Amino acid sequence: MYPQQIIDALTHVRYPGTGKNIIESGMLEDDIRISGFEVSFSLIFDKDTDPFLKSVLKAAEAAVQTYAEPNAVVHIHTKFRQTFRQPDNAKPALQAARIIAIHSGKGGVGKSTVTANLAIALAQRGYRVGLLDADIHGPSMPKMFHTEDGRPYSVEEDGRTLIEPIEQYGIKMLSIGFFVNPEQAIVWRGGMASNAIKQLIDDAHWGELDYFLIDLPPGTSDIHLTLMQTVRLTGAIVVTTPQPVALTDARKGVDMFRNDKLQVPVLGIVENMAWFTPEELPDHRYYIFGRDGGKNLAEELGVPLLGQIPLVQSIRESGDEGTPIALQPGHPAAECFLQLADRLINHNA
Numbered sequence: 001m002y003p004q005q006i007i008d009a010l011t012h013v014r015y016p017g018t019g020k021n022i023i024e025s026g027m028l029e030d031d032i033r034i035s036g037f038e039v040s041f042s043l044i045f046d047k048d049t050d051p052f053l054k055s056v057l058k059a060a061e062a063a064v065q066t067y068a069e070p071n072a073v074v075h076i077h078t079k080f081r082q083t084f085r086q087p088d089n090a091k092p093a094l095q096a097a098r099i100i101a102i103h104s105g106k107g108g109v110g111k112s113t114v115t116a117n118l119a120i121a122l123a124q125r126g127y128r129v130g131l132l133d134a135d136i137h138g139p140s141m142p143k144m145f146h147t148e149d150g151r152p153y154s155v156e157e158d159g160r161t162l163i164e165p166i167e168q169y170g171i172k173m174l175s176i177g178f179f180v181n182p183e184q185a186i187v188w189r190g191g192m193a194s195n196a197i198k199q200l201i202d203d204a205h206w207g208e209l210d211y212f213l214i215d216l217p218p219g220t221s222d223i224h225l226t227l228m229q230t231v232r233l234t235g236a237i238v239v240t241t242p243q244p245v246a247l248t249d250a251r252k253g254v255d256m257f258r259n260d261k262l263q264v265p266v267l268g269i270v271e272n273m274a275w276f277t278p279e280e281l282p283d284h285r286y287y288i289f290g291r292d293g294g295k296n297l298a299e300e301l302g303v304p305l306l307g308q309i310p311l312v313q314s315i316r317e318s319g320d321e322g323t324p325i326a327l328q329p330g331h332p333a334a335e336c337f338l339q340l341a342d343r344l345i346n347h348n349a
Contacts, residue, residue, distance in 0.1 A: 029041065054195060100212070228264060240294050
């Protein structure tokens, strides 16, 4: 390795407050040291309370290992132009009446689509809603909410410097997608990803919320455990399709939350892509992935069936366009998500 490789690698790290990479932002000190596989350098931040500090450090380490040397041992020192002392009695950044994790055992079942539309449906019912896109390796909320160019900035609140969430359609939202180049893969170890998510919860200006929804990554991992140790979940919703292979993984998801060490209430199951309905034939149902699989699983496990969402072309199109279908009152698919929201509200009444 040589210094220019390190500099080139760090051009892939964006400072969220400005949208520029950390080299353009003048954050790299002229002190790169390389000895074998060990690399050390310093990053300069404006102040020691910078809310993006931890995520930038993790992204810088990952960038060196991704673009310069996979086996590099990276030591990053921090320097500050100013220092501040935050008060010890500051209020928690997240004050939410209900914190709900949305989970799927496998990818591709529409978990993020359900989460986005549920958040909007709750907001349309008059609730204050926050949404954390915790799907580190496949963050999709920026696209679904048409905020791909979103640039979170920092604010001062009760003596603390916090990340201000992006607000769209009445939803306060943060995603790891705002902190990385959307063209590049996120190659982070489990611990790095978990800490990044923890920071987006603890160091963000969420304020007072009625519902805080967390779009989890598929499966089970360190991120799931970190979240459950970071916040006290009100409950979890498991999304599945009727297909047997998806139901097998959904069953494991329910079991994870019910584990003696976690004991998170499972609020219910959402069966997505329950049937295919052509837009021109709204009364027709074709059970492409099987029939009532999610419904039967809910009965088997003794949890509520919160909803059955049809496979409709307009749901996919609206999500891809950044205007989720729940924004269209009166649309039959939008009504499905409003009914889902109502069942959740009644469940928590």
